[in-house]
Amino acid sequence: MKSTITDVARHAGVSIKTVSRVLNDEPNVTAKTREKVRAAAKELQYRPNFSARSLAGNKSYLLAMVYDNPSVEYITHLQKGATQACRDRGYHLVVEPVDWDTGDLTNDIEVLLGRLPVDGVILSPPICDSRRIVSALEKARIPMVRICPRNSEMTTAPSLNLDDAAAAFDMTTYLIEAGHTDIGFIRGAASHESSHLREKGFRRALKAADLELDPARIADGDYTFQAGVDGARALLSGRTQPSAIVASNDDMAAGAIAGAGAMGLKVPDDLSVCGFDDTALASMIYPPLTTVSQPISDTGALAAQLLIDRMTGKEGVREDERLSVDYKIVIRGSTRAFKS
Amino acid sequence: MKSTITDVARHAGVSIKTVSRVLNDEPNVTAKTREKVRAAAKELQYRPNFSARSLAGNKSYLLAMVYDNPSVEYITHLQKGATQACRDRGYHLVVEPVDWDTGDLTNDIEVLLGRLPVDGVILSPPICDSRRIVSALEKARIPMVRICPRNSEMTTAPSLNLDDAAAAFDMTTYLIEAGHTDIGFIRGAASHESSHLREKGFRRALKAADLELDPARIADGDYTFQAGVDGARALLSGRTQPSAIVASNDDMAAGAIAGAGAMGLKVPDDLSVCGFDDTALASMIYPPLTTVSQPISDTGALAAQLLIDRMTGKEGVREDERLSVDYKIVIRGSTRAFKS
DNA sequence: GTGAAAGCGCTAACAT
DNA sequence: ATGTTAGCGCTTTCAC
Numbered sequence: 001m002k003s004t005i006t007d008v009a010r011h012a013g014v015s016i017k018t019v020s021r022v023l024n025d026e027p028n029v030t031a032k033t034r035e036k037v038r039a040a041a042k043e044l045q046y047r048p049n050f051s052a053r054s055l056a057g058n059k060s061y062l063l064a065m066v067y068d069n070p071s072v073e074y075i076t077h078l079q080k081g082a083t084q085a086c087r088d089r090g091y092h093l094v095v096e097p098v099d100w101d102t103g104d105l106t107n108d109i110e111v112l113l114g115r116l117p118v119d120g121v122i123l124s125p126p127i128c129d130s131r132r133i134v135s136a137l138e139k140a141r142i143p144m145v146r147i148c149p150r151n152s153e154m155t156t157a158p159s160l161n162l163d164d165a166a167a168a169f170d171m172t173t174y175l176i177e178a179g180h181t182d183i184g185f186i187r188g189a190a191s192h193e194s195s196h197l198r199e200k201g202f203r204r205a206l207k208a209a210d211l212e213l214d215p216a217r218i219a220d221g222d223y224t225f226q227a228g229v230d231g232a233r234a235l236l237s238g239r240t241q242p243s244a245i246v247a248s249n250d251d252m253a254a255g256a257i258a259g260a261g262a263m264g265l266k267v268p269d270d271l272s273v274c275g276f277d278d279t280a281l282a283s284m285i286y287p288p289l290t291t292v293s294q295p296i297s298d299t300g301a302l303a304a305q306l307l308i309d310r311m312t313g314k315e316g317v318r319e320d321e322r323l324s325v326d327y328k329i330v331i332r333g334s335t336r337a338f339k340s
Numbered sequence: 341m342k343s344t345i346t347d348v349a350r351h352a353g354v355s356i357k358t359v360s361r362v363l364n365d366e367p368n369v370t371a372k373t374r375e376k377v378r379a380a381a382k383e384l385q386y387r388p389n390f391s392a393r394s395l396a397g398n399k400s401y402l403l404a405m406v407y408d409n410p411s412v413e414y415i416t417h418l419q420k421g422a423t424q425a426c427r428d429r430g431y432h433l434v435v436e437p438v439d440w441d442t443g444d445l446t447n448d449i450e451v452l453l454g455r456l457p458v459d460g461v462i463l464s465p466p467i468c469d470s471r472r473i474v475s476a477l478e479k480a481r482i483p484m485v486r487i488c489p490r491n492s493e494m495t496t497a498p499s500l501n502l503d504d505a506a507a508a509f510d511m512t513t514y515l516i517e518a519g520h521t522d523i524g525f526i527r528g529a530a531s532h533e534s535s536h537l538r539e540k541g542f543r544r545a546l547k548a549a550d551l552e553l554d555p556a557r558i559a560d561g562d563y564t565f566q567a568g569v570d571g572a573r574a575l576l577s578g579r580t581q582p583s584a585i586v587a588s589n590d591d592m593a594a595g596a597i598a599g600a601g602a603m604g605l606k607v608p609d610d611l612s613v614c615g616f617d618d619t620a621l622a623s624m625i626y627p628p629l630t631t632v633s634q635p636i637s638d639t640g641a642l643a644a645q646l647l648i649d650r651m652t653g654k655e656g657v658r659e660d661e662r663l664s665v666d667y668k669i670v671i672r673g674s675t676r677a678f679k680s
Numbered sequence: 681g682t683g684a685a686a687g688c689g690c691t692a693a694c695a696t
Numbered sequence: 697a698t699g700t701t702a703g704c705g706c707t708t709t710c711a712c
Contacts, residue, residue, distance in 0.1 A: 004705055015683045020707065028681050050457045051400065052705030054391035055688050062434075072416040072620070076409065080437055092456050094402075094432050097420055116432050117390045225624045251624060258626045280412070284565045284591060285625055286598045344689055355699045360691065368697055392689030395704050 003044040012040035023048060054117070061091050063304060064118040066127050068100035071223075071249070073279045074296055078124055078147070081300030089308050094118060098133075100126055100191065120144060120307040122300075126192045128159070145307040147299060149193045150324070158306055158321035160299055164194045167292045167327045168201025169208075171274055172246055174290075174329055176209045179338030180244040180272065182217070186231035186256060188248035189222040198248045198276065217242055221252050228255020229262075236263055236271075243271065243338050250275035250282045253289050257334065272335035287333030294327045343384040352380035363388060394457070401431050403644060404458040406467050408440035411563075411589070413619045414636055418464055418487070421640030429648050434458060438473075440466055440531065460484060460647040462640075466532045468499070485647040487639060489533045490664070498646055498661035500639055504534045507632045507667045508541025509548075511614055512586055514630075514669055516549045519678030520584040520612060522557070526571035526596060528588035529562040538588045538616065557582055561592050568595020569602075576603055576611075583611065583678050590615035590622045593629050597674065612675035627673030634667045 005023075009016040014033060021029050022037040029037075040046075054060045063086055067075050083093045094116060121137055121144040123130075128148035137144050138156060146154070150161040175183055185202050188195030199218070206213050219234045221227035228247055232255065235242060245260075247253035253275030257267045265271050267287055275282060278293035302323065345363075349356040354373060361369050362377040369377075380386075394400045403426055407415050423433045434456060461477055461484040463470075468488035477484050478496060486494070490501040515523055525542050528535030539558070546553050559574045561567035568587055572595065575582060585600075587593035593615030597607045605611050607627055615622060618633035642663065 006705080016706080017683055017708090018681085021682090024707085030681065033681080049395070049705050051391045051394035052688090053707075055389070055395050055690085056705075056707040058688075058707090060391065069416065069420075072413045076412040076416060079435055080409075083435060083437055092434050095419055095423060095435050097423055225620075251620075254624045258624075261626055280565075280591075281621060281624060284594045284598075284621060286601055346689080356690080357692090357700080358698060361698085364691085370697065373697080389689050392704090393691075395706085396689075396691040398691090398704075 003046045004049070005046070007044055008037065008040050008046050011044060012037045060117045060119050062094050062116065062118045063091055063120050063122060063307060064094045064096050064116070065122045065124065065300075066096045066098055066133065067124045068098050068127055071251075071277065071279060074277065075124070077296035078300035078303075081297035081302075082122060082304040083300075085301040085304035085308070089305075091119075091304070091308060093304070098127065100130065118142065120311050122303045122307060123147065125149065125162075125194060129154070129193050143307060143311050145303045145310070147303055147325075149197050151193070151197060156319075158310060158319070158323075160303055160306070160323050160325050162194070162294060162299075162325045163327065164197035165201035165204070167276070167329075168198040168246070168248075169205045170201075170329055171276070171290075171292055172202050172205035173209070174331070175244045175246070175272060175274070175335065176205065176211065178272070178335065180242075181211055181338070182240070182242045182244075183211075184217045184219065184231075184235040184242035184245040186219045186221045186228060186235070186245060186247045186252050188252070192223070195223075195248055202246055221248060223249050223251060225251045225255040225258075228252030228257075229259035230255075232256035232259030232273075233263065236260060236265065241271075244335065245271065245273045247273060247275050250277050250279045250289055250291055253291070253334070254281055254285050257285065257287075267334055268336040272338075274335050278330055282330075282332070290329070290331045290333075290335040292327050293330045294325060299325050343386045345386070345388070347384055348377065348380050348386045351384060352377045400457045400459050402434055402456065402458045403431055403460050403462060403647060404434045404436050404456070405462045405464065405640075406436045406438055406473065407464040408438050408467055411591075411617065411619060414617065415464070417636035418640035418643075421637035421642075422462060422644040423640075425641040425644035425648070429645075431459075431644070431648060433644070438467065440470065458482065460651050462643045462647060463487065465489065465502075465534060469494070469533050483647060483651050485643045485650070487643055487665075489537050491533070491537060496659075498650060498659070498663075500643055500646070500663050500665050502534070502634060502639075502665045503667065504537035505541035505544070507616070507669075508538040508586070509545045510541075510669055511616070511630075511632055512542050512545035513549070514671070515584045515586070515612060515614070515675065516545065516551065518612070518675065520582075521551055521678070522580070522582045522584075523551075524557045524559065524571075524575040524582035524585040526559045526561045526568060526575070526585065526587045526592050528592075532563070535563075535588060542586055561588060563589050563591060565591045565595040565598075568592030568597075569599035570595075572596035572599030572613075573603065576600060576605065581611075584675065585611065585613045587613060587615050590617050590619045590629055590631055593631070593674070594621055594625050597625065597627075607674055608676040612678075614675050618670055622670075622672070630669070630671045630673075630675040632667050633670045634665060639665050 005016045009019045086093050123146045128146040144157045146159040150163045219231035221231050256273050275289045275291040278291045282289035282291045345356045349359045463486045468486040484497045486499040490503045559571035596613050615629045615631040618631045622629035622631045
């Protein structure tokens with residue numbers, strides 16, 4: 001039979017309030033009483049009832065992760081990290097996929113706020129930049145943490161910032177230092193803020209090296225493999241060809257390699273290609289991708305931790321806290337020094 | 341201010357019990373009263389309190405999906421389908437990644453059962469075959485649905501069966517009909533039941549076609565890209581070479597293609613390679629993979645639906661219900677007819 | 681430092 | 697067909 005707080009109290013010879021105090025690490029209990037209660041709880045295999053706690057304390061011990069699948073890997077790793085951090089603190093993670101580009105966001109928000117009383121919400125890109133969702137959450141006074149590109153104007157909640165522009169800058173600079181002077185770029189989806197930032201970083205690197213940018217060296221894309229194929233084709237079918245291509249993510253880089261291959265160009269001998277995100281795919285194609293790597297799982301864990309700390313009023317978490325997420329350039333076989 | 345059931349009752353001029361009836365679609369309310377209550381609820385923007393419902397009704401409206409990341413894509417799609425099905429029925433999905441191969445399962449079970457009162461659990465492969473977890477859930481009387489290979493001996497809960505053996509059989513038969521007579525096979529991880537079934541299907545197809553199987557044509561693997569590289573190397577470095585390789589999943593097929601490429605063999609001209617699962621990767625490498633495709637998202641949705649139906653005592657869901665999940669062979673560029 | 685009592689918002693059982 | 701009354705198991709006052 002499931003034991004309740006009353007059972008524990010009786011067993012320990014104290015009141016239920018004292019049991020509650022011990023369980024929640026509240027002050028005003030002598031060490032001896034504390035021990036007695038702990039022992040009783042253990043012996044009875046006592047498990048606090050989640051719902052009762054939630055109802056009485058007006059907390060749910062539930063965090064939601066709202067996302068729109070920019071990449072299955074990204075999401076999975078984020079989840080893994082967040083789940084772990086939640087577990088360590090007695091919380092649980094509820095997943096809420098939404099349809100950012102096409103879908104009925106209103107309905108999603110409705111579901112999120114209406115039905116389930118989550119204590120906090122983790123917003124991942126590109127959802128982090130949804131004014132609608134952010135305001136809805138603010139209005140409902142639900143704490144959130146945003147995992148978002150660095151430049152995001154919104155400062156309404158603590159955020160973890162990925163410096164997309166700096167990473168793209170570094171990646172491009174690496175190519176320039178390897179001797180490439182004519183470099184193409186394939187854009188990500190316009191609905192993702194990261195796309196614009198990556199492009200910005202790319203442009204900035206060229207400028208910093210005093211390299212002209214021919215507008216024809218920029219191809220549109222949407223983060224899909226096919227966009228990479230098409231992008232490469234567009235970039236390589238002009239009168240002159242770039243010697244390197246920076247794709248805004250790994251899927252497109254893989255597409256670019258395939259597209260170049262179809263045109264008879266070998267990577268990296270005839271063309272260097274680099275990606276972004278260091279997904280599993282990056283190491284699963286030939287040649288393996290030079291790309292930008294981020295500690296995604298750690299980011300998820302940090303987000304959950306930050307959120308919980310903030311909700312529980314732990315000091316040191318400011319409303320406009322902004323933490324940077326590391327990145328590093330991983331050099332593999334898809335790029336090489338330029339030689340004419 | 342948040343309105344409660346009492347507010348709605350007062351507003352509609354009825355008792356809270358009647359409101360409760362309407363909200364839960366229970367009988368014994370006239371259409372007129374029903375309307376009145378609905379209108380009042382809407383006007384007050386009433387949202388039933390999750391915790392209160394859970395506490396009073398001894399239900400949590402929470403489902404857990406327990407998994408150990410066999411493939412990020414698989415999991416994500418499963419989640420997507422399950423979440424959708426949950427949403428339609430007022431449930432939510434909590435994710436519980438566990439460590440099947442290496443980790444402390446006991447702790448995971450503890451967390452699962454002890455802390456969070458989920459109403460039901462969806463077990464995905466390979467967790468579905470964990471005796472420990474299944475018995476723990478049974479003992480705790482938590483309903484579950486298992487997504488598992490067809491032959492699983494356990495019949496303790498409704499299950500969705502993927503017929504791995506039949507799929508491998510069909511895939512192999514396709515190669516045989518294309519003229520291949522010397523076919524290699526790369527195994528999946530031994531801890532996954534699916535590995536053995538896929539191998540069984542492969543063997544059966546050869547036998548059905550009266551083809552001998554040289555034991556040297558079977559290579560060990562563990563579902564990783566690297567295992568595919570190594571497997572191909574092992575299979576191709578003998579005195580004679582197979583003209584086709586069946587890899588137990590797409591990652592290994594991709595590895596096999598890379599491995600063969602490193603040995604100077606072109607796919608599909610010199611060697612046909614096929615995979616399993618039809619992950620995104622399958623269409624992102626060159627040549628794109630011939631593989632086995634399954635409706636993963638639908639499977640997730642069906643699992644959640646089945647579980648909820650069963651919990652709510654809907655008729656037609658038997659304890660030992662077993663539903664088959666479709667599959668189909670998708671032929672792409674990595675395989676071709678044999679020519680000597 | 682400890683306890684008694686009063687709910688949290690809902691559902692269940694039993695009236696009516 | 698509808699209402700009344702008890703709880704569900706906990707946290708939160710507020711008293712001691």
